[in-house]
Amino acid sequence: GDQVEQSPSALSLHEGTDSALRCNFTTTMRSVQWFRQNSRGSLISLFYLASGTKENGRLKSAFDSKERRYSTLHIRDAQLEDSGTYFCAAEAGGNNKLTFGQGTVLSVIP
Amino acid sequence: DMKVTQMPRYLIKRMGENVLLECGQDMSHETMYWYRQDPGLGLQLIYISYDVDSNSEGDIPKGYRVSRKKREHFSLILDSAKTNQTSVYFCASSSNRGRDTQYFGPGTRLLVL
Numbered sequence: 474g475d476q477v478e479q480s481p482s483a484l485s486l487h488e489g490t491d492s493a494l495r496c497n498f499t500t501t502m503r504s505v506q507w508f509r510q511n512s513r514g515s516l517i518s519l520f521y522l523a524s525g526t527k528e529n530g531r532l533k534s535a536f537d538s539k540e541r542r543y544s545t546l547h548i549r550d551a552q553l554e555d556s557g558t559y560f561c562a563a564e565a566g567g568n569n570k571l572t573f574g575q576g577t578v579l580s581v582i583p
Numbered sequence: 584d585m586k587v588t589q590m591p592r593y594l595i596k597r598m599g600e601n602v603l604l605e606c607g608q609d610m611s612h613e614t615m616y617w618y619r620q621d622p623g624l625g626l627q628l629i630y631i632s633y634d635v636d637s638n639s640e641g642d643i644p645k646g647y648r649v650s651r652k653k654r655e656h657f658s659l660i661l662d663s664a665k666t667n668q669t670s671v672y673f674c675a676s677s678s679n680r681g682r683d684t685q686y687f688g689p690g691t692r693l694l695v696l
């Protein structure tokens with residue numbers, strides 16, 4: 474089936490630094506979503522993209538509009554509250570069914 | 584206030600017992616979802632519902648069934664629970680036939696002994 478591969482699987486960042494997470498898709502995807510799961514297990518939607526880029530505060534996400542085979546999530550000026558597990562999920566098209574990646578565990582350290 | 588609720592939040596059952604997980608949303612979303620999440624893994628789609636009585640299998644439907652009799656309510660049923668169904672179950676909803684952000688409930692932790 475369709476696969477979503479996230480990298481890295483884990484990441485440690487010092488406060489104030491920048492980094493990027495990436496999702497590669499084994500097939501062309503119609504849309505991608507990014508979520509953060511906090512330590513209590515709650516899932517928060519960060520972005521929904523059908524193409525292009527979106528920005529919200531220190532977070533910015535891009536979805537490759539040409540081949541639609543990857544997406545990135547950029548974190549600028551990382552803060553302690555950014556810690557959590559980040560998931561991307563993509564829809565191949567037509568059936569609204571999302572396939573999730575296995576997540577990136579992000580730890581922001583002082 | 585946009586919200587997806589799940590009941591119960593925690594549940595312990597014995598193998599072979601029936602399990603009913605409830606999900607509600609107050610956003611009049613057409614599409615609702617049931618997922619399970621196991622340690623170290625992302626979420627896996629069990630069932631998707633496009634509206635009342637319009638349900639479709641996800642990636643791992645075996646051992647589960649669903650019921651959607653009202654738009655705001657979506658139930659997940661395990662008939663004769665198995666130990667490998669121990670997991671955290673998430674419900675979600677979205678508008679616009681799913682082509683929009685999914686809103687997630689807080690999850691239900693199910694332990695099957």
